[in-house]
Amino acid sequence: MNRSSKELKRLARENLTGHYSTPMGAFVCASAISLAIELPFSMLQNNTQTTLQTIVFGLAEFLIGLLSSVLIVGQFRVHLSMARKQPYELKQLFYGFKNHPDRIILCSLLVIIFTVLACIPAIAGTIFFLLKQGIPGVIVCAATMIISLILCILLQLMFQQIYFLLLDRQDLSAMGCIKESARLMKGHKGRLFYILLSFLGMDILVLLSLGIGSLWIMPYQSQTYTLFYLDITGQLPEVSASGSAPQQDQPTFNEYV
Known part of the structure; x- marks a missing residue:
């Protein structure tokens, strides 16, 4: 029997309560690494840049x-280990x-290609x-x-389960x-869409907090998506039956909204 979104989010909070430091650290490190690599290129941007600079x-x-x-993928490695009550540590970020x-990378590239194709209309x-300016043009543009x-x-x-499959199914190619x-998502897309919508209010809080709220909200969302994956693959009952939170990692944040 599939767990409700409310139940999945409750289990996610239970797993994270008192154990936020590692998933939060993984999120912060991943964001910092990407920002550090991107920053030099962003600093070179200006109003007088050439076409070549824009392309680069x-x-x-x-x-x-x-x-x-x-x-x-490394972040979800941490969350999978946590959800399965297995040892987890920050270095799994580089798994x-x-x-x-x-x-x-090939899998991500294929997803980008499919997304570009979806944008063709x-x-x-x-x-x-x-x-063709005018009402017909506006209608066609809006419809497409x-x-x-x-x-x-x-x-x-x-494609929501791709990152988990990259971790669990080494026998599968990118495609x-x-x-x-x-x-896996056949018959479950509606449930996942509801879960995504249920986080909309928290996403707004992230914006209002200038991104600070993401330190707590992103791990919460990631753990919920991880539990959703375990649920649709039939792994959730056995890994959550004890109802106890992981016993490693030092408590850092004891409560979550």
């Missing part, structure tokens, strides 16, 4: 995004760099609007934007992880 910056952003996907990072609608938005949301839901994620 765009390429750098693209490559940094692929690098970040390897760090994201992806030691275990076929090419597979992770919006691109076509925008071109139509630029070529909505179509692309729906396609992108569906893709996000279908195999994408296909398996889509298979």
Whole structure:
């Protein structure tokens, strides 16, 4: 029997209560590494930059995004270990760099390609609007934007389990992880979409707190998504039956909203 979103979030809070330091540290380190790599390129941006500089910056952003996907896999490695009541530590953040990072990067690249394909209707609608001004152009542009938005949301839901599969299914290729994620999400996309919407208020709090709230909210969301993965793969009952939180890691934050 599938757990409700409320139950998954309750279990996530139980797992994290008193054990925030490692997942929070993994999130902070991953963000800091990506920012440190991106910062030199951002500092070179100005109003008088050449086309070549713009292209180089765009390429750098693209490559940094692929690098970040390897760090994201490491973060979910921490969360999977925590959810399974297994030992976990901060150095698991770099797990992806030691275990076929090419597979992770290729998988992320394929997701980007699929996302770009989903945006084709919006691109076509925008071109139509630029070529043909007026009400017809606005209607076509708006309709194609909505179509692309729906396609992108569906893709996000279908590919949500990719990072976990990259960790658990070493036998699968990059495309195999994408296909398996889509298979696992059959009949579960509505549930996951509801969970994503339930975090909308917290996402707003992150913005209002100038990002500070993400230190607590991002680990909470990641642990909830991890438990969702264990739930749809039939692993959650055995790993959460005891109802006890992991017994390692020193308590740092005792409560979460």
